[in-house]
Amino acid sequence: MPDNVILSSRGSLDRELTSLRDNVLRLSTVVDVAIQQSIHALKRQIIDLARQVVADDAKVNRLRYQVEEEAYTLIARQQPNARDLRCIIAAIHLAIELERIGDHAANIATLSFELSREALLKPLVDIPRMADISRSMLQDSMNAYVQWDVDRAKATIAQDQEINALDRQVYRELITYMLEDPSKINRATHMLWVSHNLERIGDRVTNVCERIIYMVTGEVFTSNQDHTEGVLFSSPHSDRID
Numbered sequence: 319m320p321d322n323v324i325l326s327s328r329g330s331l332d333r334e335l336t337s338l339r340d341n342v343l344r345l346s347t348v349v350d351v352a353i354q355q356s357i358h359a360l361k362r363q364i365i366d367l368a369r370q371v372v373a374d375d376a377k378v379n380r381l382r383y384q385v386e387e388e389a390y391t392l393i394a395r396q397q398p399n400a401r402d403l404r405c406i407i408a409a410i411h412l413a414i415e416l417e418r419i420g421d422h423a424a425n426i427a428t429l430s431f432e433l434s435r436e437a438l439l440k441p442l443v444d445i446p447r448m449a450d451i452s453r454s455m456l457q458d459s460m461n462a463y464v465q466w467d468v469d470r471a472k473a474t475i476a477q478d479q480e481i482n483a484l485d486r487q488v489y490r491e492l493i494t495y496m497l498e499d500p501s502k503i504n505r506a507t508h509m510l511w512v513s514h515n516l517e518r519i520g521d522r523v524t525n526v527c528e529r530i531i532y533m534v535t536g537e538v539f540t541s542n543q544d545h546t547e548g549v550l551f552s553s554p555h556s557d558r559i560d
Contacts, residue, residue: 331396338388338409339464345381345416346460350453352378352423353519357449360430360512361442368434371427378420385413400536408533412463412526419456419522422515429508429515439495439505448484448516451477455523462527466534471527475541481520488513 352371359368389406392398398406455477462470492506492513524541531539 331392331398331402334388334392334396335402335405338385338392338406341381341385341388342409342412342416342463343460345378345385345413346456348374348378348381349416349420349423350456352420353426353449353453353456356423356426356430357446359427360433361446363430363434363438365431365434368427368430372424375420375424378417382413382417386410404533404536408463408529411529415522415526415529419519422519422522425515426512429512432508433505433512436505439492439502439509444484444488444491445509445512445516448481448488448513448520451481451484452516452519452523455481455520456526459523459526459530463530463533466530468531468534471530471534472539475524475527478520478524478541481517485513485517 352374355367356371358364359371389410392406393403396402455474458470458474458477461467462474489510492510496503496506528539528541531537
C-alpha cells in the first residue's frame with residue numbers, strides 16, 4: 319500500500335478515535351451534572367429538579383448507545399490494530415459504566431421525592447462530601463482517559479476508600495437514629511440508600527479507571543476495595559439500584 323494511502327487511513331482512524339473519545343467525555347459531563355443536581359435537589363428538597371434528573375436519564379442512555387454504535391462502526395470500517403482496538407473497546411466499557419453512574423444519580427433523585435415529604439433528619443454533611451469525592455473521581459478518571467495516564471487512574475482508584483469510609487459512617491449514624499426513634503426508620507432507610515448509591519458511583523469510577531489502565535498497558539489491574547458493611551433493608555427502588 320502506498321505511503322500516502324497509509325497516512326490517509328491513519329489520519330482517518332485518528333479523527334474517528336478522537337470523535338469517539340469526545341462522545342465519552344460528553345457523556346461523563348452529563349453524568350457529572352446529574353450527580354450534582356441530584357444532591358442539590360436532595361439538600362434543598364427541590365422536587366422539580368429531582369424530576370428533571372430522572373427525566374434526563376433518558377439522554378444518558380441515548381449517549382451511551384451512541385458511543386457503542388460509533389465504536390462498532392469504527393471497528394468494522396477501520397480494522398484497528400491491537401492498541402487502537404483496546405482504545406475502542408475501552409470507550410464501550412466506559413460508556414456502560416457512565417450510564418450506570420447516571421442510573422445511580424437518578425436513583426438519588428427518586429429517593430429525594432420520598433425524603434421531601436418531611437424535614438431531613440439532620441443537616442447533610444457526609445453525603446454531600448461523598449458526592450464531591452465521587453465527582454472529583456469522575457473528573458480525574460476522564461483526565462486519565464484523555465492523557466493515557468496510568469498513575470492518575472491508580473490515584474483516582476485510591477480515593478474510593480474515602481467514600482467507603484464515609485458510607486460506613488453514614489450507615490452507623492443512621493442505624494443509631496432508627497434504634498433510638500422508630501418513627502425515623504423510613505427517612506433513615508431512604509438516606510441509607512442515597513449513601514449506597516454514592517458508594518456505588520465510587521465503585522463504578524473505579525471500574526472506569528481499571529479499564530483505562532488496561533487500555534494503556536494491556537494488563538489487567540484489579541483494585542482491592544473494602545466493602546465490609548452489609549445492607550439491612552431491601553431497596554425501595556430495587557429495579558434500579560445495583
